Amino acid sequence: MSHILGIDVGGTGIKAALVDTETGEFIKEKIKYGTPSPSTPANVSGVLNQLIDDFDYRGQKVGCGFPSIIKNSVVHSASNIDDSWLGVDLKEYFLNEVGSEGVFVNDADAAGIAEMKFGKGRDRNGTVLMLTLGTGIGSGLFIDGKLVPNTELGHLTYKNSVWEKYASNGARKKRDLSWEEWGKCLNKYINHVNFLFSPDLILLGGGVSKKFENFSEYIELKELVTPALMQNNAGIIGAAMSASEL
Helix, strand or coil: CCEEEEEEECCCEEEEEEEECCCCEECCCCEEEECCCCCCHHHHHHHHHHHHHHCCCCCCCEEEEECCCEECCEECCCCCCCHHHCCCEHHHHHHHHCCCCEEEEEHHHHHHHHHHHHCCCCCCCCEEEEEEECCCEEEEEEECCEEECCCCHHHCEECCEECHHHHCHHHHHHCCCCHHHHHHHHHHHHHHHHHHHCCCEEEEECHHHHHHHHCHHHCCCCCCEEECCCHHHHHHHHHHHHHHCC
16 A cells, blocks of 8 residues: 555644655645644544545545654653643544544654655665754654654753744744844754764754755754755655555
């Protein structure tokens, strides 16, 4: 089965597309809805069911990237989604609420999986770090092509909070920062994770990656940092790929 519906659940939007997992291409154009507020399981299930119906995909296997630490399909963190998700078994939830078998992965890990297969991480050995700059900051860490899951490097402590509250695209919008102000803050964050992990390549994903030229001049590690090839579609593709492997 190579055509699988991939769903990317984010803090501000939920998007999906039917993916050819052998090529990484969309079979049908992606569809996106806003993440409901509050983003409780009951509210989110309404959006998921709508997406399943939009693609006429009910009863088939789904791959889903979720903004949380995921272990054995259970949610272990909820920084950009409602706290009522904590402890939810997503596999059981999907069966009960959507009527489909689901395979679940951290959303940034999903984006990294896609970029390592079809994007700029392809055939790269060494340490590759994928950073998704969205509502928060997600991270996918790969060593010689193998994923180290659930790293959540956006939650490293900074000032009175964590880095994603200062250097995410969501923080840029919320604090109404100029590209220069935000770019310099992001640069500090990138330097910090570079010091901790010494990656051979740092990929910047998320919607803001397509505006890389607006802030690239403020990034010092130019030889290491590059925008992800698959930009904001990577999470959908990686989620579908995760489902195709099981």
